[in-house]
Amino acid sequence: MKFKSKIKPYKAAAGGWGSLEATTRFVFDSKQALKNMVNLMRMNKSKGFDCPGCAWGDDNKSTFSFCENGAKAVTWEATRRHVDREFFAAHRVSRLYLESDYFLEYQGRVTEPMRYNVATDHYEPISWDDAFALIGKHIKGMENPNQLELYTSGRASNEASWLYQLFGRVLGTNNFPDCSNMCHEASGFGMRQSLGVGKGTIRLEDFDQADGIFVFGQNPGTNHPRMLHSLRHAAEHGARIVTFNTLRERGLERFADPQKPLEVVTPMAGEISHRYYQPNLGGDMAVVRGMVKALAETHHARIAAGQSGLFDTQFIADHTEGVERYLQEVAATSWAFIERQSGLSEAQIREAAEIYQHAERVICTWAMGITQHKHSLATVREIVNMQLLFGQLGKPGAGLCPVRGHSNVQGNRTMGIDEQPPAAFLNSLGAHFGFEPPRAHGHNTVDALSAMLRGEVKVLIALGGNLAAAAPDSRRTEEALRNCDLTVHISTKLNRSHLVTGKKDALILPALGRTEQDVQAGGKQFITVEDSFSMVHASEGIGKPLSDSQRSETAIVAGIANAAFGNTPTINWLELAGDYNKIRDHIAATIPGFSDFNRKCEQPGGFYLGNAAAELRFPTASGKAQFSHAPLPATLFPQLATQQDVPFVLQTLRSHDQYNTTIYGLDDRYRGVYGQREVLFMNPEDIAAAGYQAGDLVDIETIWNDGVQRAVSGFKLVSYAIPRGNLAAYYPETNPLVPMNSIGDGTGTPTSKSVPVKITRTTSRSTQRIA
Numbered sequence: 001m002k003f004k005s006k007i008k009p010y011k012a013a014a015g016g017w018g019s020l021e022a023t024t025r026f027v028f029d030s031k032q033a034l035k036n037m038v039n040l041m042r043m044n045k046s047k048g049f050d051c052p053g054c055a056w057g058d059d060n061k062s063t064f065s066f067c068e069n070g071a072k073a074v075t076w077e078a079t080r081r082h083v084d085r086e087f088f089a090a091h092r093v094s095r096l097y098l099e100s101d102y103f104l105e106y107q108g109r110v111t112e113p114m115r116y117n118v119a120t121d122h123y124e125p126i127s128w129d130d131a132f133a134l135i136g137k138h139i140k141g142m143e144n145p146n147q148l149e150l151y152t153s154g155r156a157s158n159e160a161s162w163l164y165q166l167f168g169r170v171l172g173t174n175n176f177p178d179c180s181n182m183c184h185e186a187s188g189f190g191m192r193q194s195l196g197v198g199k200g201t202i203r204l205e206d207f208d209q210a211d212g213i214f215v216f217g218q219n220p221g222t223n224h225p226r227m228l229h230s231l232r233h234a235a236e237h238g239a240r241i242v243t244f245n246t247l248r249e250r251g252l253e254r255f256a257d258p259q260k261p262l263e264v265v266t267p268m269a270g271e272i273s274h275r276y277y278q279p280n281l282g283g284d285m286a287v288v289r290g291m292v293k294a295l296a297e298t299h300h301a302r303i304a305a306g307q308s309g310l311f312d313t314q315f316i317a318d319h320t321e322g323v324e325r326y327l328q329e330v331a332a333t334s335w336a337f338i339e340r341q342s343g344l345s346e347a348q349i350r351e352a353a354e355i356y357q358h359a360e361r362v363i364c365t366w367a368m369g370i371t372q373h374k375h376s377l378a379t380v381r382e383i384v385n386m387q388l389l390f391g392q393l394g395k396p397g398a399g400l401c402p403v404r405g406h407s408n409v410q411g412n413r414t415m416g417i418d419e420q421p422p423a424a425f426l427n428s429l430g431a432h433f434g435f436e437p438p439r440a441h442g443h444n445t446v447d448a449l450s451a452m453l454r455g456e457v458k459v460l461i462a463l464g465g466n467l468a469a470a471a472p473d474s475r476r477t478e479e480a481l482r483n484c485d486l487t488v489h490i491s492t493k494l495n496r497s498h499l500v501t502g503k504k505d506a507l508i509l510p511a512l513g514r515t516e517q518d519v520q521a522g523g524k525q526f527i528t529v530e531d532s533f534s535m536v537h538a539s540e541g542i543g544k545p546l547s548d549s550q551r552s553e554t555a556i557v558a559g560i561a562n563a564a565f566g567n568t569p570t571i572n573w574l575e576l577a578g579d580y581n582k583i584r585d586h587i588a589a590t591i592p593g594f595s596d597f598n599r600k601c602e603q604p605g606g607f608y609l610g611n612a613a614a615e616l617r618f619p620t621a622s623g624k625a626q627f628s629h630a631p632l633p634a635t636l637f638p639q640l641a642t643q644q645d646v647p648f649v650l651q652t653l654r655s656h657d658q659y660n661t662t663i664y665g666l667d668d669r670y671r672g673v674y675g676q677r678e679v680l681f682m683n684p685e686d687i688a689a690a691g692y693q694a695g696d697l698v699d700i701e702t703i704w705n706d707g708v709q710r711a712v713s714g715f716k717l718v719s720y721a722i723p724r725g726n727l728a729a730y731y732p733e734t735n736p737l738v739p740m741n742s743i744g745d746g747t748g749t750p751t752s753k754s755v756p757v758k759i760t761r762t763t764s765r766s767t768q769r770i771a
Contacts, residue, residue, distance in 0.1 A: 214364045278343070459486045701758055
């Protein structure tokens with residue numbers, strides 16, 4: 001496929017005509033225009049289906065409850081293009097591997113089960129019964145249950161996820177690597193350590209009541225565009241939005257609502273950020289530390305003058321522990337160190353602190369710009385500290401809002417997709433079904449890949465996702481997958497992971513999408529998902545599946561469990577798959593907050609699970625919220641002898657025509673990039689100082705200490721508003737640069753937002769996967 005590549009700065013606001021035009025183009029490109037128009041009218045509605053894209057909440061007020069990227073997700077899934085036995089007969093797997101990720105998924109939906117034939121290098125059709133039998137044979141041939149890895153994508157429903165974890169635990173393993181391990185683990189772990197609850201404390205309507213909203217390390221215009229509506233409404237109601245983001249992102253500057261005709265056809269747009277600061281990559285903890293230092297100085301000065309202080313001392317006394325030690329650490333942190341690490345001036349940080357000081361109700365919200373660094377857990381807890389000082393919990397318009405990625409990634413964890421499951425959950429599960437669940441912690445994603453490299457894993461089953469493209473250190477990840485005896489991918493579309501096959505067997509099992517009708521033995525079914533605000537929604541597909549051979553994820557999981565070891569005295573796998581109400585009854589009996597689950601699913605707009613911390617109940621050891629007291633990191637790269645040897649720090653990120661590893665197109669409209677993906681965003685002064693010009697091609701190489709060379713070649717320099725010394729480029733193209741052993745402290749999350757690199761001029765372009 002040929003694409004016209006160009007770099008042309010985008011001058012319009014986010015949303016508006018550009019968003020409407022892109023949505024229309026994708027609807028017609030699906031070859032199912034009428035069907036997808038109907039789909040979009042039913043998305044995020046009662047008696048409709050939940051968006052298969054991001055986990056932002058539904059306001060249940062808008063006529064059109066979807067955004068541009070949600071429309072892309074739906075039309076990408078509900079396409080007429082398909083991948084079947086004729087396609088695989090015509091394409092060797094080794095040849096397909098050379099194609100781009102965009103090319104692979106553009107081929108369409110997988111419509112029948114396929115098995116890899118190592119002798120011919122082709123996938124060939126296999127019946128469902130034979131596929132299940134093959135999986136069962138490999139599982140029964142394992143020496144112990146921990147030779148199985150059960151990977152999960154954040155798209156999987158509550159019902160499929162719960163059944164999946166039950167299968168694994170009855171078998172005897174807690175090996176549940178999942179996409180959470182690679183993105184928001186610091187959010188859950190950090191808030192759990194501070195508050196006893198690992199979820200955001202606010203509800204969607206709190207945005208309308210906030211006086212200040214502090215946005216850290218996220219790009220909602222691309223990653224969760226419906227958030228722009230909430231930010232725009234908040235700004236119109238007088239909230240001051242303060243953004244900290246290394247790159248200038250159009251969606252955080254100006255937004256034109258595509259649902260307002262006047263804003264579509266005119267330059268009208270609403271301002272989003274009242275102030276926009278660009279810290280260094282990994283500098284956000286220093287920013288917050290500086291804000292607290294400035295606020296603490298004002299607090300103590302006011303008390304010394306006989307006035308009331310700034311901090312909510314009653315809240316601190318009643319609900320927290322550890323404030324004295326934290327404030328001692330703040331006082332001991334110098335402004336010079338804060339400025340150097342944050343990349344912002346003391347004056348800028350004091351300005352942000354003053355805005356915080358004068359806001360009665362504050363929301364702090366963040367995403368993976370915070371959670372993919374070595375010190376991410378400490379950074380999350382630092383944000384929590386600031387909110388605790390001012391009692392910004394337990395009241396409308398205030399709290400903590402980590403914005404999750406995929407549409408049910410939070411629900412997966414709630415359902416038990418957790419390699420470190422709480423004892424209470426295991427106790428409940430065991431008592432209900434009459435078995436002893438495994439207690440030892442299992443593998444997260446990096447642990448699982450490392451175990452595969454060591455030859456300790458026989459079988460990988462992936463419930464959705466694209467692990468080969470999503471994981472770090474691409475060459476080693478692919479080596480790990482190829483080291484398994486069997487790889488099984490439960491998928492809707494062709495992707496790179498299918499081309500990285502197990503050494504003995506590989507299967508692709510075609511799954512229904514979120515938009516499609518799910519009819520089982522008990523009739524038409526619906527599933528449920530949980531958004532970033534702990535709201536659980538029913539989701540019911542409306543379209544006819546493309547093929548009778550596609551099965552629901554829930555039915556596929558049940559089929560695998562039935563083949564692996566059959567029914568237990570208390571579990572009939574196929575019966576559960578035939579009626580999801582029965583699964584929900586079991587969820588109600590084993591997971592807090594889900595009592596009377598089936599009846600609650602009838603509530604329009606879904607139901608709220610509740611949040612103890614939002615009610616000022618803190619399930620910590622002492623029953624109080626905990627201040628942390630971590631020092632700022634001495635360096636982002638303690639593994640390296642000296643940080644002076646690191647000329648640049650790279651972050652990987654998405655383009656606008658992308659969701660996770662799914663590449664919808666080759667444009668990144670808001671950043672002015674068209675028809676290409678191998679680009680490197682760089683400060684224009686850095687480009688000149690290095691002797692380059694915008695448009696030059698460079699190679700990027702990781703600076704690390706393990707003797708492994710990690711490099712990518714032929715990336716075009718793009719001049720961009722980014723601080724000096726910082727770089728940005730798209731993943732999965734730059735995932736080969738992220739060392740597998742570079743992970744967050746206490747989280748195991750790859751440090752994809754702080755990769756130490758150097759660049760050199762490309763002399764001869766290496767072979768690239770072709771689009």
